[in-house]
Amino acid sequence: MAAYAMGAVGRAWAIGLNSKATRVVVALVVLCLIAGLAFLAGERQGSRPTVLTGIAYVGQNEASVTVAGWSYGIVGTGNLTWFDGQGTAHTSGWPSCLRGVGHVRITFGAVPVTAPNGSSWRQVVWVDCRG
Secondary structure (H helix, E strand, C coil), rough: HHHHHHHHHHHHCCCCHHHHHHHHHEEEHHHHHHHHHHHHHHHHHHCEEEEEEEEEEECCCCCEEEEECCEEECCCCCCEEECCCCCCCEEECCCCCHHHEEEEEEEEEEEEEEEECCCCEEEEEEEEEEC
């Protein structure tokens, strides 16, 4: 990208643009570089889950956990990855550590989600039952 920027500046001088026009071209090229690098940095970061630990209040195929002022709901819809006591991943069924009604300490991962209407929440994407 830097070679492209230098080439654009060289072309601006070669076609005889005045110094103000040259500065505008250079500023546009620099802005494009910054935007491109920012995009690439965001792409690499992605939506990695935030790892949290808290006390889950467990009901019948549902649980809730409140951590740092956020409440997270976990429901038995079959789209949750969970890890059993030996660390084996499961992509179906209800997490073994959430089978009894009551309270249990869990570690889980959540990602931010924004709906088309602008509402947002933090979706639980995995639960770790290794204790």
